[in-house]
Amino acid sequence: xxxxxxxxxxxxxxxxxxxxxxxxxxxxxxxxxxxxxxxxxxxxxxxxxxxxxxxxxxxxxxxxxxxxxxxxxxxxxxxxxxxxxxxxxxxxxxxxxxxxxxxxxxxxxxxxxxxxxxxxxxxxxxxxxxxxxxxxxxxxxxxxxxxxxxxxxxxxxxxxxxxxxxxxxxxxxxxxxxxxxxxxxxxxxxxxxxxxxxxxxxxxxxxxxxxxxxxxxxxxxxxxxxxxxxxxxxxxxxxxxxxxxxxxxxxxxxxxxxxxxxxxxxxxxxxxxxxxxxxxxxxxxxxxxxxxxxxxxxxxxxxxxxxxxxxxxxxxxxxxxxxxxxxxxxxxxxxxxxxxxxxxxxxxxxxxxxxxxxxxxxxxxxx
Amino acid sequence: xxxxxxxxxxxxxxxxxxxxxxxxxxxxxxxxxxxxxxxxxxxxxxxxxxxxxxxxxxxxxxxxxxxxxxxxxxxxxxxxxxxxxxxxxxxxxxxxxxxxxxxxxxxxxxxxxxxxxxxxxxxxxxxxxxxxxxxxxxxxxxxxxxxxxxxxxxxxxxxxxxxxxxxxxxxxxxxxxxxxxxxxxxxxxxxxxxxxxxxxxxxxxxxxxxxxxxxxxxxxxxxxxxxxxxxxxxxxxxxxxxxxxxxxxxxxxxxxxxxxxxxxxxxxxxxxxxxxxxxxxxxxxxxxxxxxxxxxxxxxxxxxxxxxxxxxxxxxxxxxxxxxxxxxxxxxxxxxxxxxxxxxxxxxxxxxxxxxxxxxxxxxxxxxxxxxxxxxxxxxxxxxxxxxx
Numbered sequence: 001x002x003x004x005x006x007x008x009x010x011x012x013x014x015x016x017x018x019x020x021x022x023x024x025x026x027x028x029x030x031x032x033x034x035x036x037x038x039x040x041x042x043x044x045x046x047x048x049x050x051x052x053x054x055x056x057x058x059x060x061x062x063x064x065x066x067x068x069x070x071x072x073x074x075x076x077x078x079x080x081x082x083x084x085x086x087x088x089x090x091x092x093x094x095x096x097x098x099x100x101x102x103x104x105x106x107x108x109x110x111x112x113x114x115x116x117x118x119x120x121x122x123x124x125x126x127x128x129x130x131x132x133x134x135x136x137x138x139x140x141x142x143x144x145x146x147x148x149x150x151x152x153x154x155x156x157x158x159x160x161x162x163x164x165x166x167x168x169x170x171x172x173x174x175x176x177x178x179x180x181x182x183x184x185x186x187x188x189x190x191x192x193x194x195x196x197x198x199x200x201x202x203x204x205x206x207x208x209x210x211x212x213x214x215x216x217x218x219x220x221x222x223x224x225x226x227x228x229x230x231x232x233x234x235x236x237x238x239x240x241x242x243x244x245x246x247x248x249x250x251x252x253x254x255x256x257x258x259x260x261x262x263x264x265x266x267x268x269x270x271x272x273x274x275x276x277x278x279x280x281x282x283x284x285x286x287x288x289x290x291x292x293x294x295x296x297x298x299x300x301x302x303x304x305x306x307x308x309x310x311x312x313x314x315x316x317x318x319x320x321x322x323x324x325x326x327x328x329x330x331x332x333x334x335x336x337x338x339x340x341x342x343x344x345x346x347x348x349x350x351x352x353x354x355x356x357x358x359x360x361x362x363x364x365x366x367x
Numbered sequence: 368x369x370x371x372x373x374x375x376x377x378x379x380x381x382x383x384x385x386x387x388x389x390x391x392x393x394x395x396x397x398x399x400x401x402x403x404x405x406x407x408x409x410x411x412x413x414x415x416x417x418x419x420x421x422x423x424x425x426x427x428x429x430x431x432x433x434x435x436x437x438x439x440x441x442x443x444x445x446x447x448x449x450x451x452x453x454x455x456x457x458x459x460x461x462x463x464x465x466x467x468x469x470x471x472x473x474x475x476x477x478x479x480x481x482x483x484x485x486x487x488x489x490x491x492x493x494x495x496x497x498x499x500x501x502x503x504x505x506x507x508x509x510x511x512x513x514x515x516x517x518x519x520x521x522x523x524x525x526x527x528x529x530x531x532x533x534x535x536x537x538x539x540x541x542x543x544x545x546x547x548x549x550x551x552x553x554x555x556x557x558x559x560x561x562x563x564x565x566x567x568x569x570x571x572x573x574x575x576x577x578x579x580x581x582x583x584x585x586x587x588x589x590x591x592x593x594x595x596x597x598x599x600x601x602x603x604x605x606x607x608x609x610x611x612x613x614x615x616x617x618x619x620x621x622x623x624x625x626x627x628x629x630x631x632x633x634x635x636x637x638x639x640x641x642x643x644x645x646x647x648x649x650x651x652x653x654x655x656x657x658x659x660x661x662x663x664x665x666x667x668x669x670x671x672x673x674x675x676x677x678x679x680x681x682x683x684x685x686x687x688x689x690x691x692x693x694x695x696x697x698x699x700x701x702x703x704x705x706x707x708x709x710x711x712x713x714x715x716x717x718x719x720x721x722x723x724x725x726x727x728x729x730x731x732x733x734x735x736x737x738x739x740x741x742x743x744x745x746x747x748x749x750x751x752x753x754x755x756x
Contacts, residue, residue: 020674032681039685042418042502044694063545088552090728091714094694107545114546121551122721123562125418125502126692131549132509138547139516151519152484152527153439154491157508159498160465167501167695186677190670277670290408294415299690301503304417327468330499337467 003209007217011191012224025187029179029229033236037175040299041167044126046074050093052084057104063115066141067097072133088120095119095130107145161246161330172241173325174298176233180260181318182288184226185267186281192218192271193280196363201275211360215353219264226260237329247332255324255342262317262349263288269352272359292318317348379601383609391613397579398617405571405621409628413564416690420506424452426470428461433481439492442518443474448510461495471497472507484527553638553721560633561721566689568625569712572648573655574680576618580659581672583610589668603752611656618655622648629720638723647715647729650736654708657743658683664750689713711735 015021051067053060068075073095078087084096098116106113117134121127162169195201204214237243245252267284274280292298295305295313302313313319320341327333391397425444429436444451452470455461461473473495483490494511498504554561587593596606626644629635662679666672684690686700687709693701704710711732718724718732726733 020671024674024677028678035682036685038697039700040691041695042691043505044692046698047692047694085552089718089722089724091718094692112544112546114548117547117549119549119551120722121554121557122717123692124554124557124559125506125562126694127551127554127557128420128506128509129502131551132505132512134549135509135513135547138545139512142544151516152487152489152522153515153519154489155494155512155515156491157494157496157511159496159504159508160462162498162501162504165498165501165504170500278673281670281673294412300416300418301420301500303422304419305415309411309414323468326499331466331468331497333467 003213004217004220007209007214008221008224011218011221014191015187015221015225021187021190025183025225026229026232029183030232030236032179033172033175033233034240036178037168037172037241040171040175042125042129042299043165043167044129045072047072047095047126047130048076048093049073049095049097049130050078050084050087051075051097051099052078052080053099054101055099055103059104059107060099062145063099063103063141064097066137066144067134070133070137073130073137084118088118093120094126095134097134168241169243169330170326171299172237172243173329174296174322176230176237177296177318177322177325178289178292178298179233180226180229181263181292181321182284183229184222184260185263185270185288186284187225188218188222188264188267189271189274189280189284190277191222192268193275193277194271196271196275197277201363205364211357215268215356215360218268219261219353222264222267223260226263227256230256230260243329245328245332246330247328248334249328251335251338251342252324252328255321255338255345258342258345258349259317259321262345262352265349265352265356266317269356269359272356272363275363291316295319296322298322317345320344377605379599380605380609383601383605384612387609388613391617401575401579401617401621402624405575406624406628408571409564409567409625410632412567413560413628413633416563416567417559418502419559420503420510421447422450423448423472423503423507423510424470425449426452426455426461426464426473428455428458428473428475430478431476431480435481435484436476439476439480439515439518440474443511443514446510446514448507448514465495465497468497471503472511484522487528553723558634561635562717563690564629564633564635565716565720566687566709566713568622568629568648568716569651569709570684570687570689571625572618572622572651572712573658573683573709575621576614576652576655577659577662577680578673578676579618580611580614580656581663581666581676582659582669583614584660584663585666585669585672604748607660607748607751611660614656615649615652618652619649622652635720637720639719640725641719643726643729644716644719647712647719647733647736650733650740651708651712654736654740654743657740657747658708660747661743661750664747664754683707684709686710687713705735706739708736708739711739 015025049067051064053064064075067073076093078092084098087093087096096118098118100114100116103113103115115138117131119127119130159165195204209217266287270280270283270287274283291312295302295316296319297313302310302319305313324338324341327338427440429440440451443449449472453464455464458475461470461475464470465473475493475495477490477492480490480492492515496504496508496511551557587596601609622645626648630637658679662672662675666675686696686703687707688696688704689709693704693710696704714732715729715736718729
């Protein structure tokens, strides 16, 4: 036990002494959390649209005013002598609303008045959002002016868990997980690979410390780093992002302990298997960043990944933790919904620890 | 020809170029990570990152249990947008299923649904959406509304006419309905991957070129051979040009491979001039190389350079509009995309492929890339010279 503590202390001292690693460990995750959770959003505000009004009647002006009042869309001016497509081609607008001649007359007569809405679909997701917004605005307008026929079925739509549709509330927990999945293992892998690269591992072998004590000491040190990151970032989540525990926080707390063990063990394992700092860094960038970024449902739902690749996400540890954190902060499903995911994180952590131990034994043979 | 070359390149430069080409050619790992890896990454990201919303699991509480309510449920669940996640007997159970993640949407049909319709009275159904993911929620809300709107039209055609409630704000008793007819330009099939892969191509170009270039620049210093180079009569700009040229060619090849992936694996249409895409890509690579050079002048070892790349690249890639629209970023961050080479390249790539835009529309982005490259390039030459002296 004493030897484990000593080993952990030595690692922490090394981290504190190098300002670059310290900044990487504590400042960068916070920086990324603030930046990315704001920047990753897919829901748009003030999307520029151009209106071409060929009618110029009171009715058409009323209709355009409804679009002007929208928060999501932002009507920009466009010279009348240029075609509507040119506005899309030059990226001046994302959509064009074209009101034909006779629009006002048709409306007054009670005839259906067609209006064209051209959307730049090179970004398919935004195109879908914009056309959904535009049809919502249009139906609200039709209801307001009292169209001749009311809809037989009305839908009362309720948005649960995030009624303000705030994207940051969804992305911030994900970036929190990304930060913890990336930086502690990076530091752990660098520290472990350095032992192999500079052959200081030989000194460890001849000392009285056992392999388990050595590994645990290292892992505990980087768990401390990861927990410090967790603390700083959750402070940010609870204050500036306005999140709070939606239900029972114990699954998330226990999962956090297991997850920091899991990522610290992952980094140590990479460092033990690849005793080369540059290569180890690339391996962590792949496992800690790319896999977590792509296969955890961080930005886009996992169901969207084609079935041939989707199984990869079952193996990615970050996926389970993201689900637990989002559940704890947004949905509040508690133990009944989450116990299995907590268990999986523990199992994956144990596998990483075992492979780190095996990797260290192999390193001993080589050295 | 040789005469021309001689006047263009000094003998020193040619010798340096030869050295760098040989070094690059012999670096097997570099060759591999420059040709195979980007293709794999582009394919993986293009397939894995998709914002498409389809088959949203829909839980249902049907308190009516009539042929009419079953027809409504079938219309919703038979669409590609929703799939049936199960029937529940009470609203509480439905809420439980949504919060456990078994369903992302829920619909409650009231007990008097069929009766109200039969009496030409308006009836309200409740629709719950898990809004944790704002994007998915907004899109599935749009789906639900359009499916029910179409269902309503069908009901009207069957002769169910509900009297409108008089609206206080309306001046006219009779008014027509506005029919919004959306037309999706450039990508009528709404293929999600086209947007992602055209953006990610620029992202990979910048990431790889900055990483590789910083490593190549630092290697000489780490090995201590930089002093030998400096002692030679070659000037510092000659050293830099010789270092950059083979990397540039390699990265250009990588871009060609990437464009091949866009065309063959994702079927991105090439409506515009391919030449614009190539020139934009070349400028993008150059700006990535200058980012790498600047990073290299701030670090003493390859490892420090790599760590510094960790500070520069994530913000650069997440604030580029490569994976999501620029309008989705906070207002105060949006102007900064002007300084981002990935943003300019993504705009050029989308313009030249999907939109078929010409130079007339894209020149601001070319100018932006050019200015970024020149600014960073001169910064790196200046820093490099200062370090040498």
